[in-house]
Amino acid sequence: MLQQENPDLRGKPVGVIKDKGRTCIIAASKEAKKLGVKTGCNVKEAKILAPHIILVPAEFDIYLDATKKLKKIFENITPDAEIFSLDEAFIPLKTLKYIYPNPHKLAIKTKLTIKEVLGEWITCNIGIAKNRLLAKIASEIAPKDSIFEINEQNEEEILKTVNFSDVCGVGFKLEARLKELGVEHPYQIRTIPTDLLETKFGLFLAEALIQIGRGEGSYILDRSSAAHMKSVSRTITLFKLCGNETQIKSVLYNLAEEVTYKVRRMDMAGRQVGFFLQGEEKTISAHRTLKQYIRHTNEMVEIIEDLYKNRKRTFRVIKFGVFLSYLKPLKEVPPTLFSEWYKNEKLYKSLDAISQKYGLFTVRSGLLTQVKDIIRPEVTGYLGDKKYQFMEE
Amino acid sequence: MYEEVNAKIKVAGVYENNLFWPRKFVWNGKLYEIEQITLTSELRDAGVKKRLYSVLSKGTVYRLLFNRDNETWFLRALWLD
Numbered sequence: 462m463l464q465q466e467n468p469d470l471r472g473k474p475v476g477v478i479k480d481k482g483r484t485c486i487i488a489a490s491k492e493a494k495k496l497g498v499k500t501g502c503n504v505k506e507a508k509i510l511a512p513h514i515i516l517v518p519a520e521f522d523i524y525l526d527a528t529k530k531l532k533k534i535f536e537n538i539t540p541d542a543e544i545f546s547l548d549e550a551f552i553p554l555k556t557l558k559y560i561y562p563n564p565h566k567l568a569i570k571t572k573l574t575i576k577e578v579l580g581e582w583i584t585c586n587i588g589i590a591k592n593r594l595l596a597k598i599a600s601e602i603a604p605k606d607s608i609f610e611i612n613e614q615n616e617e618e619i620l621k622t623v624n625f626s627d628v629c630g631v632g633f634k635l636e637a638r639l640k641e642l643g644v645e646h647p648y649q650i651r652t653i654p655t656d657l658l659e660t661k662f663g664l665f666l667a668e669a670l671i672q673i674g675r676g677e678g679s680y681i682l683d684r685s686s687a688a689h690m691k692s693v694s695r696t697i698t699l700f701k702l703c704g705n706e707t708q709i710k711s712v713l714y715n716l717a718e719e720v721t722y723k724v725r726r727m728d729m730a731g732r733q734v735g736f737f738l739q740g741e742e743k744t745i746s747a748h749r750t751l752k753q754y755i756r757h758t759n760e761m762v763e764i765i766e767d768l769y770k771n772r773k774r775t776f777r778v779i780k781f782g783v784f785l786s787y788l789k790p791l792k793e794v795p796p797t798l799f800s801e802w803y804k805n806e807k808l809y810k811s812l813d814a815i816s817q818k819y820g821l822f823t824v825r826s827g828l829l830t831q832v833k834d835i836i837r838p839e840v841t842g843y844l845g846d847k848k849y850q851f852m853e854e
Numbered sequence: 855m856y857e858e859v860n861a862k863i864k865v866a867g868v869y870e871n872n873l874f875w876p877r878k879f880v881w882n883g884k885l886y887e888i889e890q891i892t893l894t895s896e897l898r899d900a901g902v903k904k905r906l907y908s909v910l911s912k913g914t915v916y917r918l919l920f921n922r923d924n925e926t927w928f929l930r931a932l933w934l935d
Contacts, residue, residue: 466893466908467915467933481855518856523906526895580893722900817901818923 462527463517464490465580474498474511477519482700487519487842491605521839524548525850530578532851534571544851545682547842549600551593564589568608592678594629601627620648620676628673629682638662650674690727690848692786693720697836702740702777707831709738709778713769714762714828715836716783721758722821723838723849724785725813730754730794731785734764739780745772750787754794757805758826761785856917856931865918865927876907876918881929886911906930
């Protein structure tokens, strides 16, 4: 997207960082990848591999808009199309074989539409296969900007040769544990006795691995089943370690403000609150499950403060996180008898109306007045809050 | 790197196919002709709708932000080598 936006960046090694001054490469252009720069690479390391690399801060708003445009394109093909992450989608065609008898032709047309809508520099890999798992592998192993099909003829060969880094749901840690069993490619899972897999990985993961080994669809790739979000969380990594108590509380408040705003926008409420703080190789975390449902910032912050004061922090903090889970649609939540809740509801409805008209944090708590840079909402590549992000489309 | 500017600007352009396409803008009293619009993005700040035009003028990329609610234009950032 950034190369589409800026012709100066085209054909050059570009590393995307989260923000100015950040040290982790979160995405790399194909030119940078050719020089060995990978996602997750340190900026110093990247500069050794690609001395002329251009570092550009990510523009999550721009990416989210592109995802929304892609969603429209795919939903024109079938309303069952599912956005999987910020830059990935599944388009099920099984029930549409009379409308689209040739998936390759559809793939070519879709690529052209994407270029028309997003720009000529946008590349797109399309994987075609009998299920999500294989389609995703096909898109990963396809050469840049191309279409690749996994069919009966090449399926076994691909499962024997593909690396786990190209298999969705198998991360570095799981890959390492599989390696201990001598498994380096999905097909080899078939050679491991089921009871050994179950002992080592547990029943659910063992079943998922068996499915991956057989090239069958795996539940790992199914994110569409939940009717609504079960949890809203927000994390942030600061630029430097922070030991100032007021600042720590402000950051937690700031994050809780965003979480509860999203929960209210989705007309939901939750009854489990938690937080974590990390830094100097130490962590503290705590959560509390409540009897009643909450959705107001002050309620959430009160619980976080209470949880926090019971934990002795002995380190400076760099990473913060808060969550509100066990979410339920408000209409399913039993009404409360506490009049305070209705007062809060009225107050936050008014605040939300102001935010809707003038932008988030237009009216803010006194706790945030000392904060130099308000932490604003941003999307992640995983797009875990897609139900919220797409609700107004 | 993109340099944040966040300055009010004046913009002239044309309406075509239900969309506004900027053609030139004035920043700090200087006129900039737009040669190409490389990207348009619909952005939101809660309920406030904004449209970002990434435009090319004399080889430099400028990010022009249009607040669709109060119809104001800002130069959000420009690309500096």
